[in-house]
Amino acid sequence: MQALHFGAGNIGRGFIGKLLSDAGIKVIFADVNEAVVEALAKRNEYSVKVVGEKCVVETVKNVTAINSTSDEVIDVIANVDLITTAVGPTVLNIISKTIAQGIDKRLSLGNTKPLNIIACENMVRGTTQLRNAVYSHLSEEIQAQVDVYVGFVDSAVDRIVPPAEKGETDILAVTVETFSEWIVDQTQFKGEIPNIPGMECTDNLMAFVERKLFTLNTGHLITAYLGVLAHHETIMDSINDPAIRTEVKAAMQESGEVLIRRYGFDKEAHAAYIEKILGRFANPYLRDEVDRVGRQPIRKLSPQDRLIKPLNGTLEYGLPNKHLLKGIAAAFHYENADDPQAVELQQMFKAKGFDETLAHYSQLDSKAEVVRIAHEIYLELK
Incomplete structure (x- = not known):
């Protein structure tokens, strides 16, 4: 073959x-x-x-x-x-x-x-x-x-x-x-x-596509953006920061509740899956830089990607989402002159402000409550 x-x-x-x-x-x-x-x-x-x-x-x-x-x-x-x-x-x-x-x-x-x-x-x-x-x-x-x-x-x-x-x-x-x-x-x-x-x-691929997207990808990216704010260089350094680990785990638990409602994943099994992902981030043999993981923030703020899609799931099922919103807010603090998308995001942010910029790329309503809360969290992080 x-x-x-x-x-x-x-x-x-x-x-x-x-x-x-x-x-x-x-x-x-x-x-x-x-x-x-x-x-x-x-x-x-x-x-x-x-x-x-x-x-x-x-x-x-x-x-x-x-x-x-x-x-x-x-x-x-x-x-x-x-x-x-x-x-x-x-x-x-x-x-x-x-x-x-x-x-x-x-x-x-x-x-x-x-x-x-x-x-x-x-x-x-x-x-x-x-x-x-x-x-x-x-x-x-x-x-x-x-x-x-x-x-x-x-x-x-x-x-x-x-x-x-x-x-x-x-x-x-x-x-x-x-x-x-x-x-x-x-x-x-x-x-x-x-x-x-x-x-x-x-024969149920979407359950596993979203499990990976909402857990590995969501957690990886939030680890990177919070790591940038804390001046860490790598994913391992970031996830070993107790404050960041707490936030990342909480965000994955929020997205996990969406998966449990949508696909019937077992709660205990999914909690174990989250712990496995956190352990992978802390692998001492993998040097994965936060700048690499954080690249292309515009794509990652799109409706079908790792930040907005799980957020929309929490809105669909009426679930908590403040830690996911913190990850979204942290994306606006990511600056990388070598990444065209990061440059474009910051340029629009300066021209249009937080609410309109987030709404433009995520297709959320600029007047939505979650956009307002994300803006408040952005200011707190600043």
Whole structure:
């Protein structure tokens, strides 16, 4: 079995690429970083440091790479059994045309073997969004064939993969935490579901998508923003600050109540899940800087993302939300001259004020009570 994986960065190599290779699948990475592509194509392997209670270095083998802008990618798509991605929401749209061209060629060659495509991104129903983008490049006739032979499988992914350690000279070396979770929508596959240890199947994907979004992502981001305010450099330093840990845990409990109401999660089991997440943030072997986690605040203040979506859930069910609002308020204290979204947020904030800026990006009513309270908390934090 062969898989094409778009994105040979740390997440691609340290998470999805590793799971595929460990399952005995030949992995062809596609990326624009020529140095990484050349190194993978030359070595056909790389090292992954897996860190938890102890450190273990594992070698990922049976891999190669090609440039994702080359015509070779189209030929690969015409023949592989599986396509996965770890490129980020913006790049999904960019690669959709290439995927469409590859599928078109695949069908023109008479290859009707099932092809499954899984976008492994930090976004809700990312594969469905990729599917829509791919279909925009295909004729209605080809779309009808794709409906039969190609599965677009949504997934939820969870693994902390920080940037390369300082002083690391191997361009392919990557560090990951022990914990990983890759959950896929089993109802969307075409043909037989591949046996990949570490890939879990469910027929209720949204429960797990929102569990991860409302817990890991929400907690991670609030830890970062409160860490910035407290002048901490890393997530570990921040979560080991008792005041921050208390706030983050309380915010995750607020979002957790939404999940319990919406999906019927067991209270005790979810409380244990929150504790596991907090423990992951405190992993001493992972140096994850607050500036990295806090980046792109505009995207993270959007209605479907990790701050506003759980807040809207608390409004839907009439639940407490003051700790979630503190995380939202703290986002307005995040300044990073190297992050275009942080710069844009601060520019609009200075021009329009807190209420209008939050309402603009979150689609909340600028006159809503929660916006007023978030503004008050912002002033208190200041």
